[in-house]
Amino acid sequence: GENVEQHPSTLSVQEGDSAVIKCTYSDSASNYFPWYKQELGKRPQLIIDIRSNVGEKKDQRIAVTLNKTAKHFSLHITETQPEDSAVYFCAARPGSQGNLIFGKGTKLSVKP
Amino acid sequence: NAGVTQTPKFRVLKTGQSMTLLCAQDMNHEYMYWYRQDPGMGLRLIHYSVGEGTTAKGEVPDGYNVSRLKKQNFLLGLESAAPSQTSVYFCASSGVGRRTGGDYNEQFFGPGTRLTVL
Numbered sequence: 001g002e003n004v005e006q007h008p009s010t011l012s013v014q015e016g017d018s019a020v021i022k023c024t025y026s027d028s029a030s031n032y033f034p035w036y037k038q039e040l041g042k043r044p045q046l047i048i049d050i051r052s053n054v055g056e057k058k059d060q061r062i063a064v065t066l067n068k069t070a071k072h073f074s075l076h077i078t079e080t081q082p083e084d085s086a087v088y089f090c091a092a093r094p095g096s097q098g099n100l101i102f103g104k105g106t107k108l109s110v111k112p
Numbered sequence: 113n114a115g116v117t118q119t120p121k122f123r124v125l126k127t128g129q130s131m132t133l134l135c136a137q138d139m140n141h142e143y144m145y146w147y148r149q150d151p152g153m154g155l156r157l158i159h160y161s162v163g164e165g166t167t168a169k170g171e172v173p174d175g176y177n178v179s180r181l182k183k184q185n186f187l188l189g190l191e192s193a194a195p196s197q198t199s200v201y202f203c204a205s206s207g208v209g210r211r212t213g214g215d216y217n218e219q220f221f222g223p224g225t226r227l228t229v230l
Contacts, residue, residue, distance in 0.1 A: 001171075009152070032217050043202065043221040044155065089154060093217070098143050098162060098206065099170060100219060104154035 002027040006103025023090035024072040032093040116222035133188040135203030142207035144186035148199040
């Protein structure tokens with residue numbers, strides 16, 4: 001089955017710097033890759049997603065890139081702000097199913 | 113427009129007791145999911161359902177049962193709770209309907225249930 005690896009597990013940056021979180025997946029049939037943000041004590045919420053027929057997608061300060069050949073995708077956050085501090089999860093959807101397989105999460109801390 | 117709701121929010125059980133967690137969604141979604149979240153382990157899929165009356169196993173189904181008798185509800189049961197089932201449980205739903213723009217991909221999560229088994 002699909003396996004998703006996420007790195008790093010923790011990331012600390014200064015306010016205004018960029019943050020990059022990377023994920024790899026194992027199932028070449030996976031076709032959908034979302035990123036979720038979970039603030040402390042809250043539910044995960046979708047922040048951006050990308051489909052397998054697209055290489056990059058941007059939404060204001062966040063962007064996601066996908067390399068299908070290498071089977072990895074990354075989340076980029078520019079001009080980080082303290083409110084970006086949270087746990088971020090990547091996920092992949094195996095081609096034959098509707099469910100998602102999640103990475104183990106990255107705890108991002110943005111220091112003012 | 114409540115989205116996805118979960119009942120209860122907190123629960124403490126003794127080993128061997130049983131309980132049922134209720135998930136409800138008002139978005140007319142076809143797909144529903146149950147996850148557990150443990151520190152450092154991310155979100156792991158327990159069971160899921162692709163429609164009323166259907167269920168399937170996820171990554172960690174042992175010790176849990178589910179039922180989807182109505183499209184809007186997805187129940188997670190623990191028949192004999194064990195300390196290893198101490199976790200935060202999240203329900204999610206996805207599908208074509210209100211607030212999804214015709215997309216099966218985005219999963220909407222409930223607020224979670226914190227379960228402690230002593």
